[in-house]
Amino acid sequence: MKAPADPQAFVIAVRDLRTGFGSTIIHDHLNLDVRQGEIVALVGGSGSGKTTLLRSIIMLLQPIAGSIKLFGQEVIGIGERAAFQLRRRFGMLFQQGALFSSLTVRENVGVPLREHTALSARDIAEIADLKIALAGLPADAGDKLPRELSGGMLKRAALARALALDPALLFLDEPTAGLDPVSAGAFDELVVQLKESLGLTVVMITHDLDTLWQATDRVAFLGEKRVIGYTPMRELTRSDHPLIEAYFEGPRGRAAENRRAE
Amino acid sequence: MGTAASSAYSSPATLRCEANRCRLGGDWTLDGIEALDDRIETARWPAGNLELEAAGIRAIDTTGALRLLNLIAELERGGRAVRLTGLRESQQALLELVRERRASAGTAGTTPSVGFLERLGRRAILHLGSVVAFLNFIGEAAAALVRLALRPHRFRWRALFGNIEDAGVNALPIVALLAFMMGVVIAYQGGQQLKAYGANIFIVELISLTMLRELAPLITAIIVAGRTGSAYTAQIGTMQITEEVDALRTIGIPPMDLLVIPKLLALVIALPLLTVFADALSVFGGMVMAQTLLDVSFSDFLDRVPQVVTLTSFLLGVGKAPVFAAIIALVGCYQGFHVRGGADSVGRQTTVSVVQSIFLVIAADALFSVVLGGVGL
Numbered sequence: 001m002k003a004p005a006d007p008q009a010f011v012i013a014v015r016d017l018r019t020g021f022g023s024t025i026i027h028d029h030l031n032l033d034v035r036q037g038e039i040v041a042l043v044g045g046s047g048s049g050k051t052t053l054l055r056s057i058i059m060l061l062q063p064i065a066g067s068i069k070l071f072g073q074e075v076i077g078i079g080e081r082a083a084f085q086l087r088r089r090f091g092m093l094f095q096q097g098a099l100f101s102s103l104t105v106r107e108n109v110g111v112p113l114r115e116h117t118a119l120s121a122r123d124i125a126e127i128a129d130l131k132i133a134l135a136g137l138p139a140d141a142g143d144k145l146p147r148e149l150s151g152g153m154l155k156r157a158a159l160a161r162a163l164a165l166d167p168a169l170l171f172l173d174e175p176t177a178g179l180d181p182v183s184a185g186a187f188d189e190l191v192v193q194l195k196e197s198l199g200l201t202v203v204m205i206t207h208d209l210d211t212l213w214q215a216t217d218r219v220a221f222l223g224e225k226r227v228i229g230y231t232p233m234r235e236l237t238r239s240d241h242p243l244i245e246a247y248f249e250g251p252r253g254r255a256a257e258n259r260r261a262e
Numbered sequence: 263m264g265t266a267a268s269s270a271y272s273s274p275a276t277l278r279c280e281a282n283r284c285r286l287g288g289d290w291t292l293d294g295i296e297a298l299d300d301r302i303e304t305a306r307w308p309a310g311n312l313e314l315e316a317a318g319i320r321a322i323d324t325t326g327a328l329r330l331l332n333l334i335a336e337l338e339r340g341g342r343a344v345r346l347t348g349l350r351e352s353q354q355a356l357l358e359l360v361r362e363r364r365a366s367a368g369t370a371g372t373t374p375s376v377g378f379l380e381r382l383g384r385r386a387i388l389h390l391g392s393v394v395a396f397l398n399f400i401g402e403a404a405a406a407l408v409r410l411a412l413r414p415h416r417f418r419w420r421a422l423f424g425n426i427e428d429a430g431v432n433a434l435p436i437v438a439l440l441a442f443m444m445g446v447v448i449a450y451q452g453g454q455q456l457k458a459y460g461a462n463i464f465i466v467e468l469i470s471l472t473m474l475r476e477l478a479p480l481i482t483a484i485i486v487a488g489r490t491g492s493a494y495t496a497q498i499g500t501m502q503i504t505e506e507v508d509a510l511r512t513i514g515i516p517p518m519d520l521l522v523i524p525k526l527l528a529l530v531i532a533l534p535l536l537t538v539f540a541d542a543l544s545v546f547g548g549m550v551m552a553q554t555l556l557d558v559s560f561s562d563f564l565d566r567v568p569q570v571v572t573l574t575s576f577l578l579g580v581g582k583a584p585v586f587a588a589i590i591a592l593v594g595c596y597q598g599f600h601v602r603g604g605a606d607s608v609g610r611q612t613t614v615s616v617v618q619s620i621f622l623v624i625a626a627d628a629l630f631s632v633v634l635g636g637v638g639l
Contacts, residue, residue: 088293101604117296129367130328130360139368147603166292166323197359198324199352 010069011036011169011201012057017066019052026052028225030066039195039202041212044222045247050205051173053222057203058092058171059083070169088116090169091162095177097154099146105132105157106142112164128164135160136190152183156190163194170194172204176211184208188215209248209256221247274298275326276318282310287318290326298329312337317348327360399596403526406518421524429490429525430532434539436489437482441540444481445547448472453555462556466566469548475575478540480627483586486533487619491594494525495615498598499608507599517599526591533587534580541579574639582630586623593619 012034019027026049034040042050055061057068059075068075070086078086091112099108109128113119119127132142135156141149149157155175162170175191176184188211194200206212212219212233219236221229223243229236237248237257247253275294276287288294314334322330330346337344349357376384410417452468498521501507510517545567552558597615601607 102606113292117292119296125369127325127328129369130324130364133363133367134324134359139366142368145603163324166325197352197356 010034011071012203013067013069013072014053014057015067015069017053017056017063017068019049019056019061019063025064025225027063030222030226032220032227032230034201034203036201037195037199038217039191039204039215041216041219042203042205042222043207043212043219043247045243048222049225050222054171054173054203054205058090059087088112088165089167090171091165091167092171093155093158093162093173093175095173097146097158099154099158099161101146103145104142105137105144105146105149105160108146108157109142109161109164112161116165128160131160131163132157134163134194136186152179152187155179155183155187159190166198168199169201169203172202172206174205174207176206176208181210184210185214191215209253210259213256213259273320275329283313283315285318286314286316286330287320289320290322290330292323292325294321295326295329311343312345314344314346315348316346316353319349319353322349322353322356324356324360327357328364330357331361331364395600396593396596399599400592402518403522403592403595406516406523407526410519410523416519418520418524421520422528425525425528426532428493429486429529430536433486433489433532433536437485437536437540438543440481440485441478441543442547444477445469445473445544445549446551448477448544449548449551450555453551457556462552462558463562463566465548465552465556465558466563467570469552470545470567470571471575473544473548474541474571475579476627478544479537479579479582479586480623481544482533482537482540483583483590483623484620486529486536486587487590487594487623488616490529491590491619492612492616494591494594495598495601495612496608498595499601499611502599502601503604503608521598522591522595525595526588529587529591530584533590534583537580537583541576578630578634578639582627585626585630589622589626590619593622 010033012032014030014032017027017030017032018025030053032053042053044050052061056063057070057075059078063076066076071089073082073086075083075086099105100111103111106125106128109131110124113124113127117124129142133139137153137156137160141153141157146154146157159172159175162172172191176187179187191202191204192215195202204211204216216233218230219233220227221236221239221241221244223241228241229239229244231239236244237253239245248257273288273294274296275290275298276285277298278285278287334344334346449465449469453462453465456462456464456468498507501521507517507521510520549560549563552563553560594615597611597618601611
């Protein structure tokens with residue numbers, strides 16, 4: 001991919017990224033841009049480095065070389081204070097939810113608010129309750145402990161925590177994995193609705209073909225240690241790159257496309 | 263409380279009123295709103311109906327919308343009619359979304375306060391229930407033991423030897439160190455008194471009897487409870503969370519057979535051996551002190567040991583060890599199976615496991631003293 005000229009114009013701008021563990025190189029000269037207000041999905045086979053890329057962007061992993069700009073600010077080698085400020089501007093939904101098991105859902109959602117603001121406990125509880133409702137959970141969910149929630153509710157509770165600080169940027173790691181088709185569809189709708197009403201930019205890892213068709217603006221296909229295709233879903237499925245063809249050409253890929261067409 | 267990071271990315275929300283018209287401005291966002299908090303309360307609101315002019319709002323997020331809705335609700339409660347004007351379409355949509363979702367939001371439940379007596383009662387019943395459950399667990403373990411004794415080919419020998427190595431062999435250094443130091447301490451404290459009466463040689467009775475009969479078995483059991491009992495709880499507890507225990511059941515391996523019985527037997531074998539080792543090391547510690555402090559040479563000391571220590575007192579000490587071992591292994595495994603939910607539960611049950619097994623070991627030791635004293639041993 002050609003690197004566009006001005007990285008400041010993007011919410012996320014990854015340039016010439018190289019990551020790896022030990023002697024294994026996972027990404028080499030990887031470029032990726034995400035514009036304000038779009039929903040971008042990262043796809044690719046197992047081991048193509050989707051999670052590594054996401055973890056590098058949210059400063060959980062230190063890349064070997066390259067540049068990652070979040071809101072125009074370089075995050076590689078960023079200072080602790082600047083990182084703290086930056087963390088306030090994005091939310092992350094982990095694959096297993098990663099809710100703190102000793103806290104209720106309301107307290108979980110309140111954790112980022114307590115850490116990052118000086119709001120009173122009452123205000124935090126009120127904001128948390130709103131986020132829980134925004135994530136589509138019933139009114140009594142706030143008092144529950146994570147272990148009392150079903151898989152779909154757990155994801156929604158984790159989404160509520162990711163939304164706690166009203167982030168401009170939201171990362172989702174396999175948001176619909178392990179959900180039944182109805183819950184998964186509802187989750188997709190919720191993400192699109194939140195994006196439209198809150199103006200969110202969303203970056204997600206997903207294997208869910210329905211999600212890719214229903215919810216995304218652009219899909220970045222990872223392979224050969226870089227992004228080998230980065231277009232809207234419809235065009236991506238027409239790509240003649242062998243890896244991309246193999247990924248979408250199965251019966252499941254066609255079925256998802258047909259559902260989209262109906 | 264966290265740091266109130268005044269963000270460089272936003273300007274504070276503002277609210278200025280003149281006559282019946284208030285102008286809202288700045289960022290009505292989580293960042294911008296923090297500064298506003300007090301001013302809403304103290305603003306001297308003009309009487310009568312109000313117009314809130316929102317065209318100056320630069321940005322609004324859900325938190326800001328919530329605050330704005332609360333403000334309007336508060337004013338309306340005061341009997342005013344409030345008109346909100348000038349919001350852009352997207353901002354209006356956000357406000358509507360928050361208004362709609364807030365209506366369906368829950369609120370922090372007011373848990374009814376529970377009185378002291380009720381709390382006491384609940385806890386008592388809870389503990390009573392756990393005593394019954396623990397007895398059940400002991401029964402199940404015994405049944406599994408019988409089952410395996412009848413079909414020894416199903417016994418997990420590898421697990422047994424692995425556990426003996428973990429709980430026994432690997433514990434040798436720490437048991438050696440602590441037993442030796444225990445011998446040194448007792449010899450030092452006792453030796454000071456004996457020296458005053460010129461009864462130096464009685465250090466042999468002091469050391470060998472207290473160590474062999476009481477202290478070596480007890481200190482070894484306590485080390486093993488902290489070292490191995492806690493590991494049992496943490497291991498089984500984590501397996502419980504990751505559904506590994508359920509997976510074993512599904513495959514047809516009773517968790518009792520694989521996770522409890524080998525641990526129980528391993529500890530029943532290892533702890534008496536560790537106790538003998540601790541006996542030797544603690545007496546050696548006492549000998550070293552006796553020679554340096556009381557001029558009782560190693561050979562004098564060792565000559566006297568067989569005269570004062572009967573086989574009975576040695577066997578009583580070592581004989582307690584299997585009982586302590588069973589307590590530690592059973593409590594450790596039982597608490598592991600009682601892990602529910604997540605990471606915090608593993609921590610809690612591990613603590614409970616160590617506290618309970620040490621408590622029960624000391625209680626059992628006291629019981630031994632009373633009973634054995636009663637039959638004159």
